[in-house]
Amino acid sequence: MKLKLDQHSPIYLQIIDEFKRQIARGDLRPGDRIPSQRELAMMVQVNPNTVQRAYREMELMGITETLRGQGTFITQDPERLAAIRREMASRALVGFVQEMHALGYGRDEMIEMVRGTWDELFAAQAAPAQPGAPPQHAAQSQRSGTEGGESRGDGRV
Amino acid sequence: MWWQQYKKEILGNRTELLFLIGAYLLWTLFLLSRIGRWDEGAIIAAYFAPATGIFPLWALWTSVQLYRQEWRENTSYLMLSLPVRARVITSAKLAMLLTGAVAFLLLFAAGGWLILDRTGLLAEIRAEVFPLVPPEYWVKMSLLGCGLLLAGLVVIALVAQFAYVFSRLFKRFQGLVMVWSWVLLFWLLGRVGDFGLRWLAFLPDFHLRALSVGNGIPEFDMVAIESGPFVAMALFVVALYALFNAVLERAVEV
Amino acid sequence: MATVVFDRVTKRFGRVRALDELSVTIREGSILGLLGPNGSGKSTMLKLIAGLYRPDSGTVTIDGMQPSTKTKAMVAYLPEIDYLYGWMTVRQILDYVSAFYKDWDAARCRELVKFMGLNPEATVSRLSKGMRARLKIVVAMSRSAPLIVLDEPLSGIDPPSRLRVLQAIVSEFREDSQTVIMSTHDVADSENLFSDVLFLKAGKVALMGEAERLREERGKSIRDLFEEVYA
Numbered sequence: 001m002k003l004k005l006d007q008h009s010p011i012y013l014q015i016i017d018e019f020k021r022q023i024a025r026g027d028l029r030p031g032d033r034i035p036s037q038r039e040l041a042m043m044v045q046v047n048p049n050t051v052q053r054a055y056r057e058m059e060l061m062g063i064t065e066t067l068r069g070q071g072t073f074i075t076q077d078p079e080r081l082a083a084i085r086r087e088m089a090s091r092a093l094v095g096f097v098q099e100m101h102a103l104g105y106g107r108d109e110m111i112e113m114v115r116g117t118w119d120e121l122f123a124a125q126a127a128p129a130q131p132g133a134p135p136q137h138a139a140q141s142q143r144s145g146t147e148g149g150e151s152r153g154d155g156r157v
Numbered sequence: 158m159w160w161q162q163y164k165k166e167i168l169g170n171r172t173e174l175l176f177l178i179g180a181y182l183l184w185t186l187f188l189l190s191r192i193g194r195w196d197e198g199a200i201i202a203a204y205f206a207p208a209t210g211i212f213p214l215w216a217l218w219t220s221v222q223l224y225r226q227e228w229r230e231n232t233s234y235l236m237l238s239l240p241v242r243a244r245v246i247t248s249a250k251l252a253m254l255l256t257g258a259v260a261f262l263l264l265f266a267a268g269g270w271l272i273l274d275r276t277g278l279l280a281e282i283r284a285e286v287f288p289l290v291p292p293e294y295w296v297k298m299s300l301l302g303c304g305l306l307l308a309g310l311v312v313i314a315l316v317a318q319f320a321y322v323f324s325r326l327f328k329r330f331q332g333l334v335m336v337w338s339w340v341l342l343f344w345l346l347g348r349v350g351d352f353g354l355r356w357l358a359f360l361p362d363f364h365l366r367a368l369s370v371g372n373g374i375p376e377f378d379m380v381a382i383e384s385g386p387f388v389a390m391a392l393f394v395v396a397l398y399a400l401f402n403a404v405l406e407r408a409v410e411v
Numbered sequence: 412m413a414t415v416v417f418d419r420v421t422k423r424f425g426r427v428r429a430l431d432e433l434s435v436t437i438r439e440g441s442i443l444g445l446l447g448p449n450g451s452g453k454s455t456m457l458k459l460i461a462g463l464y465r466p467d468s469g470t471v472t473i474d475g476m477q478p479s480t481k482t483k484a485m486v487a488y489l490p491e492i493d494y495l496y497g498w499m500t501v502r503q504i505l506d507y508v509s510a511f512y513k514d515w516d517a518a519r520c521r522e523l524v525k526f527m528g529l530n531p532e533a534t535v536s537r538l539s540k541g542m543r544a545r546l547k548i549v550v551a552m553s554r555s556a557p558l559i560v561l562d563e564p565l566s567g568i569d570p571p572s573r574l575r576v577l578q579a580i581v582s583e584f585r586e587d588s589q590t591v592i593m594s595t596h597d598v599a600d601s602e603n604l605f606s607d608v609l610f611l612k613a614g615k616v617a618l619m620g621e622a623e624r625l626r627e628e629r630g631k632s633i634r635d636l637f638e639e640v641y642a
Contacts, residue, residue: 007632010623011603038582045577046603047442048586050623161510169498234494238461239511240484328425406480411463 015054024088030076166253185268197276220314221321223250233411243406289375316342319401353389360384413558420469429455431614444605445594452614453594457562461488487556491563497536520553541572552583561593602633610640
């Protein structure tokens with residue numbers, strides 16, 4: 001697990017965000033075991049108490065479950081996972097829309113540009129090879145390319 | 158714990174010890190090779206005379222060095238952060254010094270024996286003196302001499318070490334403080350001896366059999382020696398040692 | 412675990428006040444980052460805790476006791492300078508030091524030596540600066556000491572050694588039984604490690620608080636705060 005901490009906001013919040021992001025992206029799947037608190041603390045050289053706090057909060061939020069003697073696991077609750085994904089998506093959207101708005105683009109213009117960019121990035125390369133492929137799959141193969149091609153994501157994420 | 162400290166002192170000073178022993182052995186061998194070419198008296202003098210100067214100088218230098226080195230190489234940080242009473246450290250350092258001194262004395266005696274033997278002087282002594290004087294008297298006197306020598310060594314070492322550590326309490330003029338406290342302590346030691354002679358006269362005297370040989374006839378006289386000065390000086394040394402430990406444990410800084 | 416209290420502590424060197432009526436309480440179980448530029452009094456504070464300096468006025472206490480042989484048994488102190496006998500080998504150093512501490516953990520020490528990539532037969536004076544820094548960390552962290560005092564453990568060493576040192580601190584720290592005080596003049600590498608930070612300025616407290624709370628309240632990294640305090 002890699003963590004890029006920017007240190008301008010509390011570290012424990014950034015740790016939680018990183019887990020949410022990885023869950024939303026499918027890098028972490030439901031039921032996956034996550035590093036122990038000490039392992040994570042050592043990996044990213046963060047105070048064990050900070051990691052402990054992040055893990056406690058995640059447990060409270062229902063993101064993770066700790067099984068005594070076995071470790072900490074990503075929840076299997078589909079509603080909870082969907083909510084995390086929605087949250088991350090809406091956060092990205094808000095950031096995007098605000099930024100575009102600040103650059104002076106209107107609503108329809110923005111939508112049009114999103115369509116264009118999408119086709120440029122994903123549809124163009126996926127379409128000739130697999131004309132019938134659903135867009136979601138195309139997006140996923142793109143992702144695999146950047147992350148070592150490990151097969152993952154069964155649509156639940 | 159004490160053994161580790163003692164081992165550290167011995168190993169830490171092994172280079173100097175080995176150098177000194179090596180130099181001494183070479184000197185002995187050199188003198189042995191001169192037998193027959195040089196005058197016997199000169200060889201014996203050349204063997205015994207330097208030791209009387211080198212030995213106390215070595216003791217003095219090493220006793221200060223045992224502490225100075227710690228500060229100079231910043232190992233005082235380790236020495237002073239160890240969770241032990243100061244006496245563990247001070248006694249291990251004194252023990253190292255005594256170990257060196259005993260090793261040196263033994264070597265010196267062995268070498269002396271060899272030199273006396275090869276120059277033929279030993280045979281003369283054997284023939285002339287041994288029949289007159291019982292051997293246990295020789296043994297006793299040698300042991301007494303060695304004991305006094307080592308006791309004197311401890312006193313010199315302690316005074317020098319105290320003076321050094323005491324001087325570290327000052328931020329300036331450390332060299333001056335060291336030399337002056339040294340002079341002062343030896344002067345005090347003398348005064349304490351005088352004091353003992355006057356005020357501890359009620360203590361029983363030491364009795365020593367002294368040998369004198371007149372016209373080839375040995376004669377033993379009982380000599381009484383006042384014990385007061387020795388007792389007073391011993392007490393003074395014990396007090397100095399306690400003060401030394403207190404300074405090292407509570408006052409001195411890295 | 413140990414609580415360290417400085418009560419109006421002043422320490423002078425000639426005319427300079429290295430610490431000036433300093434009053435601070437360091438809470439148990441924290442990893443305190445002692446921050447400040449050179450000469451702000453960090454080292455002096457740590458030496459007072461280790462019992463290597465005595466205050467000119469005021470008192471330093473560790474669990475209510477003034478520094479003594481007894482508190483020295485509780486403190487694992489790592490000075491900034493090289494304080495280990497240069498003529499010894501790594502193994503000799505560890506044998507020597509371990510003899511003095513009841514809380515020495517031989518198994519942990521072996522693991523740390525391996526983790527740090529130290530050769531037990533190497534002579535200390537021949538080690539590189541980074542390796543000497545690693546050895547010092549092994550000596551300090553092989554003990555289950557209630558109070559660990561690290562003076563600039565990262566200063567002037569190569570990046571791989573820094574990483575190893577930081578990882579060793581995190582992996583060996585026991586938050587339920589240990590307090591760590593670590594000084595540094597370079598915050599960037601180590602700020603995530605600290606639960607609390609104390610900014611010293613000319614022997615006085617410039618700012619002290621929980622690291623996460625400071626980030627939350629000020630929206631700034633400790634590093635930025637550092638630059639703000641010493642600007």
